[in-house]
Structure formats: structure tokens, C-alpha cells
Amino acid sequence: MIQRILEQEKAITQVLAADRSTRHLVPTWQDIDVLDSVSKALGPLLDFTDALSSENYVTVSCLKPTLHLFKSELLQGKDEDSDLTKTIKRSILDYMNTKYSDLEVQEMINMATILDPRFRTQYMSQEEILVIKARVVREVEFLSVMPRYAGSATPVTTAESTKEAQSASKKQKKSLGSFFKKPAAEMTSLSEAEKIEAELNNYLHGPLADGESNPLMWWKVHEGNFPNISRLVKKYLCIPATSTPSERVFSAAGNVVTCQRSLLKPATVNMLVFLTKNLKV
DSSP states (O other): HHHHHHTHHHHHHHHHSGGGGGGGOOHHHHHHHHHHHHHHHHHHHHHHHHEEEEEEOOOOOGGGHHHHHHHIIIIIIISOOHHHHHHHHHHHHHHHHTOOOOOHHHHHHHHHHHHHHHHHHTTTOOHHHHHHHHHHHHHHHHTTTSSSTTTEEEEEEOOHHHHHHHHHSSSOOOOGGGOOOOOOOEEEEEHHHHHHHHHHHHHHHSSOOOOOOOHHHHHHTTTTSTTTTTHHHHHHHSSSSSSHHHHHHHHHHHHHOOOTTTTOOHHHHHHHHHHHHHHHO
């Protein structure tokens, strides 16, 4: 809105000045200076706000790189900035530092960032890397003792188990390469935590993915190489970076429950909102 006002300043001034009843609304040079200062402070944040408010791609892992960019470049005071612009930038930085000062929030953001193959440990200090690596090992160990698909596993019937036993009992013909295959004795001697840590180190020392690539597609391709770490991806990379997606759900619910449809049961509202957000017509 401010950008449109600055672009159309001359036209707005002429229209307001042409009518005696609106002549007092003509913006003064002080008003233009204030609008220009606000625009210079908030303008660079517009594109990032729109991008982080999306729900069609991963956003939470971009928070730490974005905050780093804000602190190091976009919200740093420049020589050509007015005093008001510098004050606004400092206020925004103070707000962001306060908003993300909670240790649990910081660890969650770090976990999401390290699981994104585009960033990994690029924006972390050595202390943060050590803490997050230890947390990754703990969480993967916890997930390893749980069923991969908790609550969705179906009991194997007698016929299925019999069929699997028969197929396993069949003698497999050895290939020529099997005679030269050596068991990985060094891996079997490692503990579960050491195996997870070795897998994590292999992942962290790999090349960074392209900045425009989809991290979910990357993990789909490389899930077999990092089977333990990939389980954490499904837990963290689905988190939205902002509350905008939930606010969109509230708006959808407001369109479903109207004055003409105020007697809907809660279960019906849940189903209608779910279909509204997920059904592609």
C-alpha cells in the first residue's frame, strides 16, 4: 500500500488538490519522508514473508538461513538510510531475537535446518552442531525402538506367514559374486548409536543440494542411503514456518460454517474443512 502511494504521489496530490473539501489531505513532504522510510525498512521483508507463509513446500528449514540473512544484510543500517528507517530495522531485529530466543524453538529450527540437504550445518556454530548431532542420535534411537508405522500395521495371517516361510525355505542359487562377498565385520561391531552417528556424518559431509531443489524429493531419492536419518525428516520438515497455514484453515472453516449453516455437527465440519483444504477439483 505504501509503495503504491509513493508511486502515485503526484496523481494523488493533483486529485486531492483539485477539490476544496479534500485539499487538506494532500500529503506533505514530511508525510512522504515517513512513508519512504517505512517502505525502505519493510520492503525487503515482503518477498520473504510471502515465501515463508506458503504451505506447498518446506518452509521451516528456511527460517535459520532467512534470519541469518536479515541480521547480516537486509536489516543492517546503511549510510543512506534515514534515522526512522534505522530505528524500524533495529526494532524488527530486536523483535526477532526475542521471538526466537527460546531454546526449544532454536533446537527445533536447528533440527529442521540440519535435515535440509540445501543447508545442513551451513548456518550453525560448532557448539550448535555438537548439540544437534547428539539430539539427532537420541531421537533416531528412540524412533528405532518404535514401529515404523505405528497403529497402521496389520497382523499377518496364517496363510501369509506360511507362504513367507515356504519362500524363505527355498534354496537360493548363489551368484558368482556371492563367493567373493565379505561380511562387514566392522559395522556389526558398532553399537546402534555409533551406526547412527556414522550415518549422520556421512550425510553431513556430502555435497549440498541445489538451492532450488525440493528437499523432500532429495530425501525420497536418498532415503536408502540414510534410512535412520530419513525418519526424522518426516517429523520436522512438515512443520510450517508461520501460523499462516492454520489461519487459512480458520478462514476455510468460516466459509463452511455460515449463518445459513450454523447447525452442522463438529464431525461434519471437520470433514468439510478437510475436503476443502485437500480435495483438488
